[in-house]
Amino acid sequence: MRRLLAALVVAGLCVLASPAYAVNQYVTKGNVTKPAACNNFGIMPAGGWLANKSCGYVMGTAVAGTRFDVHTTTPNNFHFGRWRAGDGSNFCAFLVPGALNTSSSTPVAASCSDDTSARLSHRRSFGRDFDAAPHTGNGAIIVRINPSACTGYYNYFVDSDYASGRLHDPVGFALPTTGGYRYSTNDRGASMIRVDALGETIWLFVARSCIAAQLPATLNNDND
Structure with missing residues (x-):
């Protein structure tokens, strides 16, 4: 019985120590088509725009080959989540449609809240x-x-x-x-x-x- 209890305790601790894999992380790509839904036309050579909301203010560029954790996706296919730069910089933002290589993904812990999304909209x-x-x-x-x-x-x-x-x-x-x-x-x-x-x-x-x-x-x- 003691061995069983000890095993259950260890198993419980392992579960608590494991990260909550809740979102998917993708690699970003270049030569992204600008979103026609926002009356933008042409190509973004370096990577997709990062914005404060769908069709909002540009806050940066998700340079090709970096990573983006998709938390939510809007009806017009903007992704809200965390962009991760190659130098360790990272922040929550909206990424334009078509800027991700969706052929494969990695599960990661969620890190951008609804409160951050709401604050960012202003x-x-x-x-x-x-x-x-x-x-x-x-x-x-x-x-x-x-x-x-x-x-x-x-x-x-x-x-x-x-x-x-x-x-x-x-x-x-x-x-x-x-x-x-x-x-x-x-x-x-x-x-x-x-x-x-x-x-x-x-x-x-x-x-x-x-x-x-x-x-x-x-x-x-x-x-x-």
Whole structure:
């Protein structure tokens, strides 16, 4: 009897120690078709956009060959979950449709909550100093860029606090001389801009210091 009880205790501890495998993790891919549901057309060469919600603000790019944990999928096939960069950075976001290699997956523990999804839907959770009022804009402020002094990066956020970060995943091409400013990160370390490059409209981050002098004195900080 004692041996049976001991075995049951050990088995119970093993169950408690095992992670709760609740979601599937996939490898991301490049040359993703932009979502027509959001009135976007063309290709995302480096990987699918990461956004704060379906058809929301671009928050980065799930660079091809990285990983994404799918927690939920919307009716228009946006995936909410955790993107995992190659350098260890990771945060919760929505990924555009068609950006995953679904031929195989790995079960992992869920790590993005409904509360995070709800918080993320409001733009002041991740950014400030927007180009326009909520649901308008889309890179409305044109800024000059010095390609010899400014480098573009696909990503900045490193965790789901979205309070700070660092520039990572360089785009690998020289920036054009102008771009469309969208918003800055909460710590004002970086700004999201759109540029025409590689035959496409590409969203990327630059150090805010590269364009700060050209930004209007008053930018929009209304929440949505």
